[in-house]
Amino acid sequence: MLSRVADAAYWMSRYVERAESAARVLEVTRTMLIDLGQVGTKRAATQVGDVLKLMGTKSRTLEEAVFDVSDPASVISNLSRARENARQVREVISSEMWDHLNQAYWRLSEAAGQTSRVEDLSQTLEDVIASSYLWVGVTDATMRRGEGWGFIRIGQFTERADRTARLIGLACSSGSLELPAGGPERTNVGWLRLLRSTCAIEAFRKQHPTRVDPRQVLDFLLFDPELPRSLRYSVEVVERFTERLPMRDRASRRALERRFGRLTGHVAFSDVDDVIERGPQNYLGDFSQLLQEANIALQETYFLH
Amino acid sequence: MRLDGYDTEGFFDEMVKPGGGVRPEYNALALRLAELNATEFANRQRMIDVLLRNQGVTFTVYADDEGVEKVFPFDPIPRIVTAKEWAHVEKGLIQRVEALNLFLKDVYGPQRILNDRVIDPELVLGATFFRREMIGMEPPGGIYVHVVGTDLIRGADGQFMVLEDNARNPSGVSYVLQCRSVLKRVFPVLFNEYGVRPVDDYSDTLRDTLNHVAPRAAAQPTVAVLTPGIYNSAYFEHSFLARQMGVSLVEGRDLVIQDGAVCMRSTQGLQRIDVLYSRIDDDFIDPVTFRPDSMLGCAGLFSAYRSGAVTLANAPGTGVCDDKAIYPFVPDMIRYYLDAEPILPNVPTYLASRPDDMKYIMEHLAELVVKKTDASGGYGMLIGPKASNAEVEEFREKIKASPRAYIAQPTIQLGRHPTAIDGELDRRCVDLRPYVLFGDRIRVTPGGLTRVALRRGSLVVNSSQGGGYKDTWVLADESAGNSEPPPSHARSSDA
Structure with a gap:
């Protein structure tokens, strides 16, 4: 096309x-x-x-x-x-x-x-x-499941990954990562908003039927492999559809794979403890940077030649 | 919706006979319309507008600095053309397009018609749309005009006449296809008892036409539609035709010349194009050959064309046929090249560049319609009987200053057609633009765009000047629609 x-x-x-x-x-x-x-x-x-x-x-x-x-x-x-x-x-x-x-x-x-x-x-x-x-x-x-479909899916899930990362960032900046003392009424509204804004509240409650624990929310939205708005799910979709795109030439294909590999690797090889240790904002900042680089590689390969 | 009180005022009317009463082919339609009350009709009309808007059949009007999207007004009352009338029109159009193509082949080749002084060479060689770059270049199959839209009108006696030829870049065919599909959805009842000839194979025929002129023997040539982009008022049509044909819609910036071939930048690298259906005016297609300020075309496109690497449809330079000062000679072309009498007559035309005609124009200016020879779309026109003295005098000076740039024609009362206006049927002037495709042979799409002047009494049907359109039904056999007695009380008075 x-x-x-x-x-x-x-x-x-x-x-x-x-x-x-x-x-x-x-x-x-x-x-x-x-x-x-x-x-x-x-x-x-x-x-x-x-x-x-x-x-x-x-x-x-x-x-x-x-x-x-x-x-x-x-x-x-x-x-x-x-x-x-x-x-x-x-x-x-x-x-x-x-x-x-x-x-x-x-x-x-x-x-x-x-x-x-x-x-x-x-x-x-x-x-x-x-x-x-x-x-x-x-x-x-x-x-039809052709190239156009591929670009549409990549666009959709690139945007989704970007939005989810921003929403997590907002929750982290305004709410504590610790479970607040006291009863359920003390639940931090910032984390609830995050779950609602990512359509994840029902899915989260099914997985974690107790209180809304910020660590668990973070873990869920970053790494759950089955939640359609988690970072992990989104970047996996993007990578899968990118692999299916037509190959222009070997060099550009390798450059593209490298970029997307780094992005998925950043998500696949971390867990919530690493994230909290490094500071969620740092982790998300790196994620956004990698997402943007992958995005630029895609555009240079297919759109801007 | 009834024709009660409908008055033809003595003019030719498509639906109502001179003596009153409905023409036989309209009987069934009149009955169906009589069964629809005004409210129901209005509701369905609104449905049509919503459907057209949702499908994006809009054009943009630039008022203030914000573009407003409008639906091109569609009148649901169809215009009916009988099988017999159509057979005549079809024969006439095929003859005319054949002659126009031979004319182009001649003026860009041996120029016999000019040497024999059938047409004044100055008139042709000096025409705005004559492209000297085309001289000596014969496109594949000798076909210059792949797509033609010829505007027909009916005079007082109901005879079809040719008002103008559009051999450059005729638009509007997407409306023909789109309005038929919408009408079938919203007013299926109107089609009862009519065998209406379908129009929707237009895109297949267009695709065949373009395949036919591909320069190399490719099993499946790569065809693309070239558009100026989404801000062009006909963008919907460009996109529609590309979709219908299943080909790419390209802009100049998508094209690049590689090893003399025209290629488009695709996600899989450069892909060669064999045939470009260009919807850009030919002086914009290549800044190297034509207008250097054009951002719409592709540098080197014309030399790729001349070298035979790509076919352009229509060929550059076909606009010379659209020149209104050359139009009067089309009947002579038919006689000269085909040795036949024209089947469809022209409207009488006076050339300001001919001294006798000039004298007549000056004496009768207030009765005539004056047109600029290289303009279209209803721009640069004077309609004498409707113009003020000042306007007439302004044109008198313009004509005197550049006689080659103007022609004049008697003011012809266009045929009229009942049209739904504010819940009533009222008379409005119509014309007809059929579409002709020239591939392995010349084909005329049954029907075409019936344009309506929506202002009462107005003779200008152009969409840019407040025009709308109707579906055009060409009947498959002669007796269709004629099975019931006429219910109408329409009258005809002498006005």
Whole structure:
């Protein structure tokens, strides 16, 4: 396939995943503030501020972070970029994929124009999340397992690894790694938010039916081989699909394998004790660096030659 | 939806007969429409808009600094062409395209028609879209015009006439295919009793046409569609055709010349292209040969073409046929090359560059339609009877200053067609653009784009000027739709 088209397919998929991830963390934060009875307080402002920083947005409110088209990191901007990329790859993706992505974009645009958009925020965010699920399902159900499919999967799971790493970083910076003394009501909300923002709370509870122990959460989201948003799962998917891409030449293939090998190695050959010993932020910083290098190698091999 | 109170005002109407009453081929349709109430009709019309928007059948209007996406307005009332009418149109178009192709082969070759002074050489060699770079170059199979869209109108007597030829880069065929599929979904009932000839093999035929002109004997030539990119107003169509044909959609920046061949940068390295269906104006395809400021093309593309490494469809230089000052000579071309009388007549045309015609134009300017010879899309036009004195005088000066750049035609009342406007059927002017493909032989897609001027009384059907479109039904056999008595109360008055 055309390099430009492969590039667009990869980014289309990344932006859908990014929009979904942003929508989920915004919605989780919103309900968390209500649960804590903190809406409008200074602590609430810090919580919101942290999430906005994580999204990389310049918006100052949850509402803006969803709807502001002039903010490149807003949910609507991400969805719009996903769609612009999809427009460039329509001859590669299925019509159904385009249709559903396009509809999701139009629904969000329409929601942005409603006067009740603040009251309906929850519904809108849930719709973005559901649209992404639907789109991923439609992609799975209608697209040929060729090269284009490979780039879409790589994009999706690269973005997912990146988002999960950022979310873990946020939880580590705001919460203690120790199990707090006292009863279950003392559970650190930061870790709960992390589990909810990665769709992992139910899976976690099934594995750890006692209290939410930060070490266990960390272990689960970094290393669980079966959790579809863990770092380990995500990088394994990325590596697997990268191996299947067509080989340009031996040298570029080896360079690519080296980069992805380092990335998966970083996850495969660590455990939670190492991570805590080195400091989670250091560990995650290295991870992000390796992810970015692998990403650059992929782009140089397939998109930018 | 009924035709009660519909008034043809004495003009030719596709659906309503001069004496009132519905034409036989429209009987069944009129009955179906009468069964639909206005609310239901409006609901279905909204469904159509949503479907078209979801499929991305939109064009972008740049107002302020933000692009607004609009759906090209589609009117669900189909235009019906009988089998007999179509047979005539088809024969006429095949004849015309054959003559145009022979003309191109001639003017870029021996130039017999110019030497014999059938056409003034100055007119051809000085045309904006004449490409001297094409002289002496014969493309594979001697085919220059692979895709042609010819605009037809009906005069007062209902006779089809050719208004203009689009031999460069005719667009709109994606709307033909898309609107048929949408209409079948939303108004299946309208198709009852009609054997409508399908249009959806267009893309296969286009693919065959392009395969046919591949330069090397490859079992499966690599074809690609060349687009200016996603900001072009016809991008949807470029992407649609690439998808339908199952080929790559490339931009200039995807192309590179290697060892004289045109290649696209793919994830597996450079991949050679045999045939490029170019949807970029030919002066933009290669900054080395044509416009040096073009960012849309690929340096070296034209020499690759001349050397036979790649085929371009349409060939560069075919725009000389679109020149409105050359248009009046197409009937002469048919006589000269084919030794036959034209089946489809032209609209009478006055050339400002001919002294007699100039005199006539100056005397009758306020009654005439004036067009710029190298413009299209309804731009640079004067419609005398609708223009102010100041506008007429402005054109008078322009014409005097550059006679070669203008032609004039009598103001022709286009044929009309009932069109759904605010829940009622109202008369609107229509034209018809059929699509002709030239591969191993010349084929005409049954139907085409029926464009509608959505403003009442307007004669301009271009999408850029407030036009919409209709589905065009070419009937498979003569008696279709004619099984029931006419229910209409439409009348016809003399206006």
